[in-house]
Amino acid sequence: MTRNAAKFLIFSRKVLRRVQGYGVYKVWAFAVIIGAAAAYGVIGFRHVIDAVSLLAFGETEGGIVSGASSLHFFRAWMAPVIGGLVVSAMLYLADRFKWLEAGRPQGVADVIEARAVGGGHVSLRTGLATAAVSAVSLGAGASAGREGPAVHLGATIASIINRYLGFDAKQRRALLGCGAAAAVSASFNAPIAGVLFALEVILGNYALSVFGPIAAASVSAAIVTRIHLGDSPAFTIPEYGASGTIDVPLAALLGLLCGFLASGFLQATERMTLGVRDFAQKRGISYLLLPPIGGVIVGFIGAAFPETFGVGYQAVTKALRGDYAIHLLMVLVLMKCAATAITLSCRFGGGVFSPGLVIGAFAGAAFGGMLGVIFPGLAASPVYYAMIGMGAASGAILGAPISTTLIVFEMTGDYSITIALMVAVAIATLVTQWLCGRSFFHWQLSRRGYDLSEGPQGIILKTIRVREVMEKMPPGAPLSDDADRLETRHSLGEALAKLNEAEEHGLPVVDADEPSVIVGYLSRVKALAAYNKALIDQNIEHHT
Structure with a gap:
């Protein structure tokens, strides 16, 4: 190590020790940094999608319908097929080098899981691999949204920044929410919705201690995004005249229809995902063949109906x-679903x-x-x-009625639909919860063994391990x-279930590798x- 490098290392350690002594101010400071960094990450992500879309359709993602419409049917069909082949190659590399778990790109559900059971940590390699796979997928015409990967990318950036700075578990979770809020803010140019999305979906609480840093991150991201991409709503709303009193009950009826539509979409997606997985397993088909197979079908649908390609804005x-x-x-x-x-x-x-917005708009x-x-x-x-359908369908699919309502307001710049939109979103969400019992993200988490509908107590019982609370002892006599x-x-x-079943005050603990040796x-x-201590800690975090 050179002399200058040694001096820089010593200086960095001194600065790090000083920063770690400022508690809450440190969280606020890094929330602003995370917000700006996440905004640049999302801007870069969008540019990559546009570059792929230019190659595939001759237009950026924002003009993908026009680009696909101008192409020959076969040429438009080939775009998602080739994109699927590229995605397969990327998944193969990601699996070989252990970048992605279970051979799949990640999203919002994985960020929720990182908050709930992962200590606020998101892998850098997983985040970059997910962003790359998603950018190729969306640019090539796959029918999905860019916001889920963007939120995962924002959480990844937050995890990188806070990993080595001495934050405790609560602060890491708050900064994870900062990354998610910044990503939503940058994606939609919607800073208010970014804050509420992080609180409502990612953190699952509205504690005052996390509101400030998350707001700072969201505002920071909005400022960076507006500097580089401008300050205009995502959609330009044409003049549509006045609305009357009759439109509120009609909006309620639309909310009811969107609730049934969202429920059908969720159940179709769930059944198709499970059906494709079971079919591939029974036929011995590698998951690496699924993207090009899916690309063939999506390509046929998109070539006939270009409106189904890509994000869909x-x-x-x-x-x-x-x-x-x-x-x-x-x-x-029906085709977009x-x-x-x-x-x-x-x-x-x-x-x-984004698919929820498109389906609702149609x-x-x-x-x-x-x-x-x-x-x-x-x-x-x-x-x-x-506009009301956009909020009702997407809010019901995500299970996030509050933040979705504000996203629609900020994307359209139209607040005259406030009452009707809130009524429609509330009814659509209620219908979806009644028919499906959970949102899209909670369904994804349930497949991994987590049921967040049970509240903090359910997560605690599933995530604390016996090795963390047992009384350790040297290996003893065999059982x-x-x-x-x-x-x-x-x-x-x-453990508690086993203790109740055995009707014992305590039980010996063994390692799975040596089931007869007491440890x-x-x-x-x-x-x-x-269990009680973990519950108290959760309660304090959620209400302070």
Whole structure:
């Protein structure tokens, strides 16, 4: 090590020790840094999507419908097929070098899992691999959203920045939320919605101690994004005239329809994902073949209906302008649902928020158009109902009614639909919860063994391990084969169930590799004490 390098290392350590002494100020300072860094990450992610889209369709992602429409059917069909082959190659490399778990790109559900059970850590290699796979997928026409990968990328950047700076677990979780909020803010140019998304979806609480840093990160990201990309809403809303009192109950009816639509989409995606996995396993088909197979089907749908390609924001803009006939809008709703379900089940990268917006916009515009035909002059313009449909469908799919409502406000710049939008989002979310019982993210988490609907107590019972709370002891006398025992890998919930079943005050603990050698002891009292302490810590974190 050179002399100058040694001096720099010593200086860095002194600065690090000084920064670590400032507690809450350190969290605020790094929240701002995370916000700016995440914004640049999202901007770079969007540029990569545009570059791939230019190669695939001759237009950036924002003009993908026009680009695909101008191509020959076979040429448009080939784009997602070739994209699927590239994604397969990327998944192969990611699996070989252990960059992605289970051979799939990650998203919002993985960030929630990192907050709940991972100590706020997200792998850098996983984050970069997910962003790369998702950028190729979306640029090549896969029907999904860019916001899920963007949130994962923001959380990755937050995890990198806070990993070596001495933050405790609570602060790491808060900074993880900062990364997610910044990503939403940068993706939608929606700083308020970014804050509420992080609190509502990622952290699952509205504690005052995390609100400030998350707001700072979201504002920082919005400033950076507006400097580089401008300060304009994602969608330009045409003039649509005044709305009346009758439009609120009609919006409620649209919310009911969007609730059924969102439920159908969630169940179709879930069943298709499980069906594709079971089919591949039974036929011995490698998961590496799924993206090109999915690309073949998505390519056929997109070549016939270019509005289903990619993120779909140009299609939303055209729907808001009234460019589509009512019957075509109804067909596009079904085609977008099918294309998205196939995309997500075949291991392309992407999220579900943008598809929710597109599906809702098509459904709302069709609903408003039918009202205009059946009851001319009675209701507001189809544009009005398209905006309400965007919020109702996407909010029900995500299970995030508050942040989704604000995202629609900030993306359209139109707050005149406030009452009708809130009514529609609330009804759509209620219907979806009634029919499906969970949001898209909670369904993904349930496949990994986590049920967040149980609240903090359920997570605690599943994530605390016996090895963390047992009384350790040197390896002792061997146990007989029929003696009751716990294993170090058992969860606290499994341990308490075993103690109740055995009707014992405590049980010896063994390692799974040596099931007959005692390495510790766990009493019922100690297990319950650990559970109570974790509950208290969770309560403090969620309410302070």
